[in-house]
Structures are given as structure tokens and as C-alpha cells.
Amino acid sequence: MIRLLIADDHPIVRDGLSGMFAAEPEFEVVGQAGDGAEAIRLAEALRPDVILMDLQMPGMNGLDAISALAERGVRSRVLVLTTYDTDGYVVPAIEAGATGYLLKDAPRDELLRAVRSAAEGRPVLSPSVADTLMNHVRAPRAPELLLSPRELEVLQLVASGNTNREAARHLFISEATVKTHLLNVYAKLDVSDRAAAVAEAYNRGLLKPS
Amino acid sequence: MIRLLIADDHPIVRDGLSGMFAAEPEFEVVGQAGDGAEAIRLAEALRPDVILMDLQMPGMNGLDAISALAERGVRSRVLVLTTYDTDGYVVPAIEAGATGYLLKDAPRDELLRAVRSAAEGRPVLSPSVADTLMNHVRAPRAPELLLSPRELEVLQLVASGNTNREAARHLFISEATVKTHLLNVYAKLDVSDRAAAVAEAYNRGLLKPS
DNA sequence: GGCGAGATCAACCGATCGGTGGAGGCCGGT
DNA sequence: ACCGGCCTCCACCGATCGGTTGATCTCGCC
Numbered sequence: 495m496i497r498l499l500i501a502d503d504h505p506i507v508r509d510g511l512s513g514m515f516a517a518e519p520e521f522e523v524v525g526q527a528g529d530g531a532e533a534i535r536l537a538e539a540l541r542p543d544v545i546l547m548d549l550q551m552p553g554m555n556g557l558d559a560i561s562a563l564a565e566r567g568v569r570s571r572v573l574v575l576t577t578y579d580t581d582g583y584v585v586p587a588i589e590a591g592a593t594g595y596l597l598k599d600a601p602r603d604e605l606l607r608a609v610r611s612a613a614e615g616r617p618v619l620s621p622s623v624a625d626t627l628m629n630h631v632r633a634p635r636a637p638e639l640l641l642s643p644r645e646l647e648v649l650q651l652v653a654s655g656n657t658n659r660e661a662a663r664h665l666f667i668s669e670a671t672v673k674t675h676l677l678n679v680y681a682k683l684d685v686s687d688r689a690a691a692v693a694e695a696y697n698r699g700l701l702k703p704s
Numbered sequence: 705m706i707r708l709l710i711a712d713d714h715p716i717v718r719d720g721l722s723g724m725f726a727a728e729p730e731f732e733v734v735g736q737a738g739d740g741a742e743a744i745r746l747a748e749a750l751r752p753d754v755i756l757m758d759l760q761m762p763g764m765n766g767l768d769a770i771s772a773l774a775e776r777g778v779r780s781r782v783l784v785l786t787t788y789d790t791d792g793y794v795v796p797a798i799e800a801g802a803t804g805y806l807l808k809d810a811p812r813d814e815l816l817r818a819v820r821s822a823a824e825g826r827p828v829l830s831p832s833v834a835d836t837l838m839n840h841v842r843a844p845r846a847p848e849l850l851l852s853p854r855e856l857e858v859l860q861l862v863a864s865g866n867t868n869r870e871a872a873r874h875l876f877i878s879e880a881t882v883k884t885h886l887l888n889v890y891a892k893l894d895v896s897d898r899a900a901a902v903a904e905a906y907n908r909g910l911l912k913p914s
Numbered sequence: 915g916g917c918g919a920g921a922t923c924a925a926c927c928g929a930t931c932g933g934t935g936g937a938g939g940c941c942g943g944t
Numbered sequence: 945a946c947c948g949g950c951c952t953c954c955a956c957c958g959a960t961c962g963g964t965t966g967a968t969c970t971c972g973c974c
Contacts, residue, residue: 504787504808506815510720577714577787598714605716642950655900657930670953677933678950687932687960689898690865696906696913703907852920867960880923887963888920897930897962 496613499542499570500526501533501559503551507598511546514602521609530554530562537568543613547592549576549583557583560590571612575605583699594618641682641700648675653692653701706823709752709780710736711743711769713761717808721756724812731819740764740772747778753823757802759786759793760912767793770800781822785815793909804828851892851910858885863902863911 498521500511508526515521524540527533529551537545545563549556560572571593576583587595593612596605597620608618641649644665651661658676662669680686683694695701708731710721718736725731734750737743739761747755755773759766770782781803786793797805803822806815807830818828851859861871868886872879890896893904905911 505811506717506720506724506785506808508720509724509812510716510718513723514716514719575716598716601715602719644951652899653903655895655897655903657897659930667951668953670955671951673932674952676931680932685865687865687867689862689902692899692902693863693865693906693911696903696911699913701903701906703909854921869960877921878923880925881921883962884922886961890962 496521496544496609497540497542498523498609499533499536499540499545501528501530501545501551501556502526502548502575503528504548507548514605515609518606521606528552530556530559533559534562534566534568537563537570538566541568542570544593544609545570545572546575546609547572549574549587557586557590560587560592564591571615573608573612573618596620597622641679641695645675645679645682646700648672649679649691649695650701652676652688653695706731706754706819707750707752708733708819709743709746709750709755711738711740711746711755711761711766712758712785713738714758717758724815725819728816731816738762740766740769743769744772744776744778747773747780748776751778752780754803754819755780755782756785756819757782759784759797767796767800770797770802774801781825783818783822783828806830807832851889851905855885855889855892856910858882859889859901859905860911862886862898863905 498515500508500523502508502511505528508528512523512526515523524542525536527536531554533545533547533551533556534554547556547559551559554562556574556576560574563570563572572591573594573596574587574592575596575598577598584595593615594608594617596608596618600608600620611618647665648661651664652658656664658672659669662672665672676688676691679691683691683698685691685694692701696703708725710718710733712718712721715738718738722733722736725733734752735746737746741764743755743757743761743766744764757766757769761769764772766784766786770784773780773782782801783804783806784797784802785806785808787808794805803825804818804827806818806828810818810830821828857875858871861874862868866874868882869879872882875882886898886901889901893901893908895901895904902911906913
């Protein structure tokens, strides 16, 4: 019997998952959480075998929740279940300690197999997620794909409509430095101007809507 | 007895919804579709009272599906059920003929009430969606918020890293025209350069990742 | 039949940006 | 102790962009 905790901010998805597992005798859904903080509370109290965790949740997000669980010594396996397969999420989730990463468009039997695997500690990846991950292990781009904190700051200011000079004033640095950071950003994102850099940052999940 | 058709690309969500309605004696789920084309086929064959329709689906998207249904004389009420409440989706969906617009984070009793209302032809809006809508009816910004097809094309090319000249060649128009379109875009999005325009377009859901 | 909106183009200006080729300092890991 | 990554700064250049004004054409709507 595999004991499950479901963490997702959509009641519909929670109901869908618990309904799906209720029909299978080998699973038992022991709790549901609507945000990251609740997920941590319930995980500590219930010690489920597997936690199905969405990444985007109000309040504490899933990524921070995974890290927090590891710190508190909760040994439950975490299976990330989300809509996005962008670079910006997959790698951090694995690093934070997730046992698997599935997309919500997975068919139900794939989901059931994934939970069984996760319960035994075997890592699980959606095919498309595996693709994404491979492309960044195979190529030595791993470091090239992550912007430094400063570079990200500059890019955010540019995305907000600031000129190089304005961004420089916000950060208390010279315009020349801003230009240097941006040139580095262009190289890392493989683009050649600020507009494309902003677009690519959204595509990779480095910048998030609103 | 209210007959339902569920159209969503996530099997989990479909299962969740059909499970939820199966538990209620007054509803009957008569079909499920994984994309827009299938939704249209099933809607024509089954003539359900209400269609729960996701907007982002592979192949034909939900918006086009709603329009297509209206053209074919299918009288089923369409209740849009999606994750996004961005300006870019709400207004077009209503215009296309949706009876209601709900967010997936709605609690289940709100969803049940919404479907009953929709079945009777009464319009339904999530509170946050209503907010979004109000802000664009009250203000005369309504026309200002939508980019013309041509403007959107230009913006997409810019987001892909094209210069004005390159975008002009792609569209077989002059560079001057591209600049004019972009200036219109800046005015509509209330920004002052291409980078900010790209960012704002992502925020409003006018441009979508990958 | 006119009116507005969208799409198209032109010429011109100053401001900004992208690119190059440097340079130095600070920090953490080998 | 050294190397590499990150952050900082400078000067210069041509290319591009943002802004302005004004113009023509087509289409759908009233």
C-alpha cells in the first residue's frame, strides 16, 4: 500500500488525482494540500510515501517546499507534477531533491507507473522532460544556461523598459557595466539583441509573467 | 439531467472533472476530448448541454473551437475552464460565444453552480475574471488592448531577434511600415521600446512560451 | 457615400544600442 | 598560490532604433 499526499492549488486537479488513485487498491491518498506551506505541514504529520507536488502554488511555491522538506528530514519521495517543461524549472527541481518530474499531460497509466517507481526511490522523468534535461547534460552548456544574479537583475530592468543608462542608475553602476552584462546575457541565451533576450528569458522560465 | 462534454488536453484534469460530476446525480458526462478538433466532432455527435472547454490545447485551440461550434449551429453552452485570466484570453473567449469563463483554481462547489447556470444559459464569470473584464469595460481601453494581427506578427518577429529591416523582409513590406506597426504596439502596450513590448506581451498572454 | 481603422510607405533627426578590445579587483575552489 | 567566474569600468564606432510628420489605399460599417 502506497500512501500519497497531493499538493496542487487547483481543487479540480486534486480531485482528479485522488479519484484516480482511489480506484486503485494499491494506493491510498492520505492528504491534500493547496499550497506549499500546507504541503510541508501535512508531509511532516502524515509521512506519506510519495508527494505529488505542483510547482506553481500561491504562497510558498513547490520548489521551496521541496527544499524545506529535505531540510526537515522528511523522507517522502517527491514527484513533481506540473504543466511546464522549461529549463528554468526542471533542473532546479531535481537539484532540490525531487525524485521525479512529470507533465500534467501524461496519460493516467504513465502516472500510476511513475508513482510506483517513485515509491521505490527510482527516479522518474517524462520523455519530454528527459529530452530537456539531456540537452543540458550532454552539452557543456550547463553553466552557460544560467544567468548570474547580476545579469538577471539587468535583464529584468531592460524587460521593464529601462534604457541601459536608466538600468545603470537603478543598480548604482556605470552604463558600461550594464552593457557588459547584457553582452554576456546575449551570449548565454544565444541571441543578439535585448528584445530577443527578453523573449528567450520568458521561454526558459527565467522571467515570469506579472 | 445535465449532459456534459469535457475538452481538456490533460487526462488528469479530464478524470478529475468526470469523477467530480459522476458523483452528482444531476450531471452526466457524455464524452471527453483531448483537443479542439475532437471536441467539435463529439459536440456535433452528442449535442451536450454544456461543454467544459480548456483554451490551450494541441492542434486546434479552444478559442477556434468555440467559433467553429457557433458556425456549425451547435447550441451547446460553452464554459471556458482555464488557468489564465490574462486580458488576451478573456475578451476573445466571450466574443467567440462562451457562456462563461472559470479559472481552474475554483472550488468544486463553485464549479458545480457554474455548470448549472451555464446549462440554463445564464452567463458565469470567476470573480477574478470579472475583475479583469471590468477593468477593460470601465476604461475605454478595450480597443487599445488588442494588437492587430499585423502588429502581432511584427512583434513576434522582433521577439525572435529580428531587426526592423529583417522583419520587413519576412513580411514583404518596407522597414518604414514595420516601424509604424511597432510604434502602434508601443502605444497600445504602454511601453517605449521593443524589449519592454516583448515583456509586456508575455505578461498579457499575447506571446506564449516556446 | 462618408467615416474610421488598418496597412502601407517616405524622409529625417537625435538617442540608443551592439561590438570590440581592453583593464582591474574580489572571491572561492584546486 | 593560482585559476576562473563574476562584477566593475573605459573609449570608440557604425548600425539600429524611437519619434515625428505626413501621405495613400483598402475595407467594412453606418
